Amino acid sequence: MRTIEDCKLYVITGEQYHPGRPLAEVMEAAIAGGADIVQLRDKNGTPAERFAKAKFLRALTRRHGALFIVNDDTELALAADADGVHLGQDDLPLEEARRRVGRGMLIGISTHEIAQALEAERAGADYVGVGPVYPTATKPGRKAVTTSYVSEAAAMLRIPFFAIGGIAPETAGDVLAAGARRLCAVSAVVGHPDPAAVCVSLKRSIEKWEALD
Numbered sequence: 001m002r003t004i005e006d007c008k009l010y011v012i013t014g015e016q017y018h019p020g021r022p023l024a025e026v027m028e029a030a031i032a033g034g035a036d037i038v039q040l041r042d043k044n045g046t047p048a049e050r051f052a053k054a055k056f057l058r059a060l061t062r063r064h065g066a067l068f069i070v071n072d073d074t075e076l077a078l079a080a081d082a083d084g085v086h087l088g089q090d091d092l093p094l095e096e097a098r099r100r101v102g103r104g105m106l107i108g109i110s111t112h113e114i115a116q117a118l119e120a121e122r123a124g125a126d127y128v129g130v131g132p133v134y135p136t137a138t139k140p141g142r143k144a145v146t147t148s149y150v151s152e153a154a155a156m157l158r159i160p161f162f163a164i165g166g167i168a169p170e171t172a173g174d175v176l177a178a179g180a181r182r183l184c185a186v187s188a189v190v191g192h193p194d195p196a197a198v199c200v201s202l203k204r205s206i207e208k209w210e211a212l213d
Ligand code: TZP
Pocket: 110, 129, 131, 132, 133, 135, 136, 137, 138, 139, 164, 165, 166, 167, 184, 185, 186, 187, 188
């Protein structure tokens, strides 16, 4: 079983970016290209739709040895037997989420400044998201943190962090140069006609920087 430390490329669902194309096809391609973690992020579906997607992604990730994370919803994460749950700053407090999911499940926290990341680490988060590094339509209205927060995170955090927000093959080099060694993407992967190729490219960039460490 893959651990969070092993995971370098994290892909989040974003069905608005592939209208008419099935979720299954897009996420299978992402995994085939090297996505180590898949997150279900579905703010619009009904509970029944979300459960069906979660069950599908659970089976898919299990088949490929990838991790599966559910956004926002500890109950759905438990019901779908996910590997973890991902929470934003305004979601359930980490301590309460931990009470609900127990020690065996990963908890990831979105952070937008180093104080939030250090607090998440102190409170027992398994990983944090660092972003949005660049402005992104996937998270409208959220100010970009720039690569300077990525550098701070690289210098100060002990737990794994994933740079997120505007991550694409074109931006990955700058984000990796700033100190990230794990990347997370939505639109650049799932909105691309060839999600596998984008994942291969992102994974290669990460590996290139790792080799220099
Ligand atoms: N949290 C911070 S940025 C972001 C989330 C969920 C969206 C990232 O989406 P994209 O399309 O990869 O910029």
